[in-house]
Amino acid sequence: MNYLQEIEGKLVHDKLTEGGGCGGGGGGGGDTTTRIRRIWVRGPIIVGAGPSGLAAAACLKEKGIPSLILERANCIASLWQLKTYDRLRLHLPKQFCQLPLMPFPSNFPTYPTKQHFLDYLKAYSNRFDLKPIFNMKVESARFDHRSGLWQVKASTTTAAATPGAGLDKKSTNNHDDGRTEMVITTTTEYVSQWLIVATGENAEESVPEIEGIESFGGPIVHTSSYKSGEIFSGKNVLVIGCGNSGMEVCLDLCNYNARPSLVVHVLPQEMLGSSTFGLSMWLLKWLPVWLVDRFLLLMSRLLLGDTSKLGLTRPELGPLQLKSISGKTPVLDVGTLAKIKTGEIKVCKAIKRLSLHAAEFIDGKVETFDAIILATGYKSNVMTWLKETKMFNEKNGMPRKGTPNGWKGELGLYAVGFTQRGLLGASADATRIAQDIYDNCWNPHHHHNHSNTHNSVPFNSNPIIYYSSTNNHPTPPTPPHIN
Incomplete structure (x- = not known):
């Protein structure tokens, strides 16, 4: 029996129980079960099944490297499927939004709709046979220097109907028919030589701190919960946020005949018959950023006119410099500017404070509103679960190294989806990560020695090969060096 067969022969299927198991003593009153299991993963662990995570997994698979994707939601691309409005479409041409190894279908429009993009992602996942583990929330990830492996703890919660007698009502769901749901939390610790953080820069809603926001009497909705304007028909709505979503x-x-107000700076979606983004990328091949910015601002003024007359003041930096320094994406006009010119959309100054049904702005004006929509974007949540601060900034959860060098950390840690350059940047990083792992660790023809347990063995089948059968924190067996 060779080494790999011996390891595979150690697979066990016993579920471990910690914390007292199902029972709460002799009375049978326990209602929360926590099961712990530990799994050694052959290839990289990828946290996040959005476009970035899918791209990383596909690029790895193309090189014969298996991976394991953990996703907290119940579907791929949960941000797109569950937290976007109905009329959403890509603001950039499809060639700048496709993932590696698979272009968009030729019959898709230049600017694909939300449904087009979701269909593309599902087809992408099917083509590369990507099967994330859904409803698996990563609680923590840390590097264990003793074993030389990443330890990723994730949990999933299920509810099982049980007889109602003897169960603690404080932590159970009681039904009218007498049934009680027992909550079962299964915690799994995955261990691997590599960890790919693919939760991206849009993992959690970003909610601003505004004086008086808790006293506002109407609904306050983040765009992650906004589907359409139908429920706001006939209402005065304040849209807080100056991005493309706003x-x-x-x-x-x-x-839908609502009366919205906002503050924003815009660029035309197309210039000289081409997308503004595509034209910018082409110009950057030959010209410095500051000169391309100046050109974009000049063309914007020619095409859109003097937007300052509409209350839209431009930032001092050009759109490309602003994106590079602050991460703020330039706003591409998709028809909103015409509504501003006709007065259907009112432009307001920055908010000073909110009250019961009104907003006071920094210019002293006070306007009444029935509802508020927060188009304030998203932020990284990496620092809530990744116990590592060398690669990621503790304040904003973004890689400390700027693009294009933020994709690689130390000790087998990688990041994809943090370039602040959208899907194009994520695709580039996914390609780099797969190539780096293949060249340095996976290629059977590349004799690469690692210290301790960072060894090189080309596995090609199911990545899950080891279960722990003890309640301790064992060090999984480590493959030998290839000699």
Whole structure:
């Protein structure tokens, strides 16, 4: 029996129980079961099944490297499937939004709709046979220097109907028919030589701190919960946020006869017959950023006019420099500017404070509103679970190294989806990560020695090969060096 067969022969299927198991003593009153199991993963562990995670997994698979994707939601691309509005479409041409190894279908429009993009992602996942583990929330990930492996703890919660007698009502769900749901939390510790953080820069809603926001009497909705403007028909709606989502939500509100207000700076979606983004990328091949910015601002003024007359003041930096320094994406006009010119969308100054049904702005004006929509974007949540601060900034959860060098950390840690350059940047990083792992660790023809347990063995089958059968924290067996 060779080494791998011996390891595979150690697979066990016993579920471990910690914390007293199902029972709460002799009375049978326990209602929460926590099961712990530990699994050694042959290839990289990928946290996040959004476009970035899928791209990383596909690039790895193309090189014969298996991976394990952990996803907290019940589907791939949960941000797109569960937290986007109905009229959403890509603001960039499809060639700048496709993932590695698979272009968009030729019959898709230049600017694919939300449904087009979701269909593409599902087809992408099917093509590369990507099967994330859903409903698995990563609680923590840390590098264990003793074993030389990443330890990723994730949990999933299920509810099982049980007879109602003897169960603690404080932590059970009681039904009218007498049934009680027992909550079962299964915690799994995955261990691997590599960890790929693919939760991206849009993992959690970003909610601003505004004086008086808790006293506002109407609904306050983040765009992650906004579907359409139908429920806001006939209402005064304040849209807080100056990005593409805010612009498009305002346009959608107008289409449902709502009266929106916002603050924003815009660029035309297309210039000289090409997308503004595509033209920018082409110009950057020959010209410095500051000169391309100056050109974009000049063309914007020619095409859109003097937007300052509409209350839209431009930042001092050009759109490309602003994106590079602050991460703020330039706003591309998709028809909202025309509504601003006709007065259907009101432009307001920055908010000073909110009250019961009104907002006071920094210019002293006070306006009444029935509802508020927070188009304030998203943020990274990496620092809530990754116990590592060398690669990621503790304040914003972004890689400390700027693009294009933020994808690789130390000790087998990688990041994808943090370039602040959208899907194009994520695709580039996914390709780099797969190549790096293959060249340095996986290629059977590349004799690469690692210290301690960072060894090189080309596995090609199911990545899950080891279960612990003890309640301790064992060090999984380590493959030998290839000699």
